[in-house]
Amino acid sequence: MKRYGLIGYPLGHSYSATYFARKFEREGIADCRYDLYELPSLDKLQELLAAEPELRGFNVTIPYKQQIIPLLDDLSPEARAIGAVNCVRREGTKLVGYNTDVLGFRSSLEEFLGAAEIDRALVLGTGGAAQAVQYALAQMELPFDLVSRNPRQGNYTYDDLTEEVIASHHLIINTSPVGMYPKIEEAPSIPYAFVTPSHYLFDLIYNPEQTQFLRYGEQRQAHTCNGLQMLFRQAEGAWAIWNR
Template sequence: MSKRQFGLIGKNISYSFSKKYFTEKFALGNLEDYFYENFDLQSIDEFPEILKNNSDLKGLNVTIPFKETIIPYLDKLSKNAQKIGAVNVIRFTKKGSLKGYNSDYYGFIKSLKPLLKEHHKKALILGTGGASKGIAFGLEKLGILYTFVSREEKEGMINYNRINATTFDNFQIIINCTPLGTSPNVKEFPNLPYQFFTKKHIAFDLIYNPEETQFLKKAKKKGATIKNGFEMLQYQAEKSWKIWNK
């Protein structure tokens, strides 16, 4: 049987969850001809080279910072990926074309849903990159209103400096979609007035390494329900596997 290769495209991804996850999955399933590899790119311009040098590729995951810049290299997008404007899964179709999907929003919904209570009506999304787009789509599906928080003043978004006690009264879910606090930079955290977290709040961090970021620690001190991105990644990965095996 021919080799079936999968992989992850990203930048500085040696820590990647995906490689370990899929390598273990292939081993458990006795899928001896299946391999998963990290493709660490400095720029998305290097993507065609990967395609050229890896003819056994059957599927790819995409992580930051390429979830949006990958799109021009794809032949088509799923309806949801098109709506979201970000891709984290690529399927190599039988005809040899590349189709982009988004499984982030699915993983996020599955992970957040068990925490939701009646009063969780509105969310703040910290960050405006490709990851935050999938999160916004997931919140829409859950019927939760959201606002983006950005470092720059942008239309329809709020700036970190404007977040105060009233903001925390209005928004009961705070989601960190920035890389702040990711290992090895574990001392970093989004610039928020953490004293306004309460036990009514959910603090959700897409980061999973470290297990508890400063963002989560500070929210937890104030009684907030906290969750990291590990489970979301597991759900997202399982969804990727389904997409590749369509």
Template sequence: MSRLGLLGKNIAYSFSKNYFTAKFEAEQLAYTYENFDIEEISEFPKLLHDNPNIFGLNVTIPYKEEVIAYLNHIDKKANKIGAVNTITIDSNGILKGFNTDCYGFKKSIKPLLEKHHNKALILGTGGASKAIAYTLKKLKIKFDYVSRTPKSTNKFTYDSLTIDDIKNYNIIINCSPVGTHPNVNSCPNIPYEGITDKHLLYDLIYNPEETKFLKLGKMKGATICNGLKMLEFQAEKAWRIWNSSK
């Protein structure tokens, strides 16, 4: 039985495990997919040592950036992004990192984009946000980051955002975990009063299906989208990478 899995922290909710388990059962494939939940990235080498028959992994919060130090190779796109969410492991134990988040995001947002969608705010600065920024560059959409604390790379903090700022950015993408189940009454602290029916609100969260962030946008007439399609697209891309590397 060939083994695949998800590397992360507090990942009992895992989309990936349910998705791939259902896929393998439906297609009668002799694979298993497991959650590998570790407290610190320093535990990663031991995990690999104890599980020598794993040939591929997905990577999620909070290790998309930290895992890079443990890889033997990283593909060009993942290197440019600075984050990895897919790993192949060959028969010699050589680890190579890829990023399929950018592919999933592009495939899921492109059908929603209209001509006036030309400027985006990225809420959050973690590993997932890096793939989003890379994709927006490829789509020639200008963007700025919003973070909790001032940084040289970020134009805004949540405290500094104004209604006029929100009006000026017609795409808002939540890359933070704020609003994830079970904290469904939470949402990023932005001036929702500035959102209009010309806005597109995209939330990488998929559980709940409609976060408070999306609900508040919907109330203003904005187009909304959760992260489920992105996850499905990136998962299938990861599956193709694992199989082409075998």
């Protein structure tokens, strides 16, 4: 039995196991299994690997996309450039890190925007997922600014967001976990009153499918998109890496 899985903490929000179970059933893949491995600390990773010798690869989610890098033997050029890993391939005793978030995000964003011309993007959050988003935006030559609670990590803090800032950033991307299940009543603290029908709001969160962030955008008649297609596309990217 070939095993795959997801590590992170917590994992109650994750749809990955369901996605792969349906993939295996749909494609008639009988010798594979995908499980959730909720690790309260990365100190437990070696214990997991010892207990699961058939584990051929795993995805990585919050809060470990950056923390896991020192534990890996090698990185793909893209993962090294991004500075975050969401996919690990196990090659015997060797662990190699990759980033398929950038693939999933970029293809989803391009489909979402269509022919729209965007002046500048505002990226909410500066964690591991934000690293992949920044990389993709740079590939697309789309200028962006970062918003962080820590003034040393972003161009703006949330308190800095004025009408002028929102008006000059017609793409707003939430890379933070704010609003993710089970805290579905929460939303990033931005001035939604200044969002217009010309704005595009993209939330990397997919559980719930409509976050408060997206709901507030819809109330202002903005275009909205959740992270479900990004999840599917990065998952397929990981599957290709594990089975090449």
